[in-house]
Amino acid sequence: MSTDQLGIADCPRGSIGAVLAEAERSLRVAGIEESALEAAWLLEHVLHVSPLMQRVQAERPVTAVDYASMQELVARRANREPLQYLLGTQEFCDREFRVTSAVLIPRPESALLVQETIRRCRQNPSAIVVDVGTGSGCLAVSVASALPDARVLAIDASADALAVAQANMEQFGFGARIECVQGDLLAPLAQRGETSQVDVIVSNPPYIADLDLVTLQPEVRCFEPHLALAGGPDGMDVHRRLLQQAPVYLKSRGVLLMEVGLGQAELVCREAEKSGWFRTYDVLRDEGGIDRVVCFEKTEERSKPLIVN
Ligand code: GLN
Numbered sequence: 001m002s003t004d005q006l007g008i009a010d011c012p013r014g015s016i017g018a019v020l021a022e023a024e025r026s027l028r029v030a031g032i033e034e035s036a037l038e039a040a041w042l043l044e045h046v047l048h049v050s051p052l053m054q055r056v057q058a059e060r061p062v063t064a065v066d067y068a069s070m071q072e073l074v075a076r077r078a079n080r081e082p083l084q085y086l087l088g089t090q091e092f093c094d095r096e097f098r099v100t101s102a103v104l105i106p107r108p109e110s111a112l113l114v115q116e117t118i119r120r121c122r123q124n125p126s127a128i129v130v131d132v133g134t135g136s137g138c139l140a141v142s143v144a145s146a147l148p149d150a151r152v153l154a155i156d157a158s159a160d161a162l163a164v165a166q167a168n169m170e171q172f173g174f175g176a177r178i179e180c181v182q183g184d185l186l187a188p189l190a191q192r193g194e195t196s197q198v199d200v201i202v203s204n205p206p207y208i209a210d211l212d213l214v215t216l217q218p219e220v221r222c223f224e225p226h227l228a229l230a231g232g233p234d235g236m237d238v239h240r241r242l243l244q245q246a247p248v249y250l251k252s253r254g255v256l257l258m259e260v261g262l263g264q265a266e267l268v269c270r271e272a273e274k275s276g277w278f279r280t281y282d283v284l285r286d287e288g289g290i291d292r293v294v295c296f297e298k299t300e301e302r303s304k305p306l307i308v309n
Pocket residue numbers: 103104105106107110132133134135136137138139204205206227228229
């Protein structure tokens with residue numbers, strides 16, 4: 001719906017209605033689909049006035065300072081910066097997580113990882129759960145909240161991402177319960193000598209194949225962290241490394257849960273099978289019918305020498 005259809009295009013100059021109409025037009029010209037909605041959300045961010053009240057108070061004047069802030073946000077959005085980075089938040093599993101350009105914006109399908117982690121820990125409430133590549137901390141926080149007796153460790157290679165994760169953990173009251181550690185995949189566990197102790201390793205690794213990176217929409221390609229997206233030539237580099245590392249740190253019958261991209265589940269399962277370290281595997285579909293999460297349970301017998309990569 002455009003602002004003309006909303007009947008606010010004729011509001012006086014400098015009013016909420018006029019600022020909205022101008023923002024909507026700029027966003028529409030830039031190719032933003034939900035231009036009217038996004039204009040209202042950006043203005044809400046600046047004025048702290050809800051979209052509904054913006055309609056009610058359409059004739060109210062906007063100060064020069066607020067107008068300048070709005071113009072800056074509209075220009076950034078027109079340049080295809082994700083709305084979530086501009087607003088600073090994204091909802092995930094019923095919580096508003098803080099996000100900055102240092103972290104991947106949480107996606108709804110990743111809630112499958114949370115549900116499955118919780119399900120696997122039902123019989124083991126004091127489980128040790130490790131979230132690899134925690135980003136905003138959305139998985140670690142959602143798991144910790146559902147499993148009050150679990151020990152949760154959140155790892156990320158990026159210090160900037162960990163600062164966002166830590167802020168989210170504190171915001172939701174998990175600052176003391178979730179441990180944040182900087183490091184490459186499971187390397188922090190190696191440094192502490194914590195082998196064969198983890199119940200669940202959960203990860204949403206980067207899984208975009210190198211050649212596909214250019215086909216992503218500009219919001220993702222130009223603004224979300226490369227480290228959180230790029231998964232090597234076929235998008236499965238990090239899955240392979242986790243398949244190799246996880247058996248070292250999982251208890252026997254511990255579980256590795258990983259999100260995968262379109263068409264990757266079968267290949268990742270085949271690699272897991274080849275490794276000889278996992279006794280069962282499971283694939284979970286998301287709401288779009290895409291195989292989205294793979295689950296591997298570590299075998300009991302040590303059939304192969306462990307390689308730490
Ligand atoms: N764990 C975070 C998420 O699922 C970040 C994942 C990533 O950066 N690849 O959103």
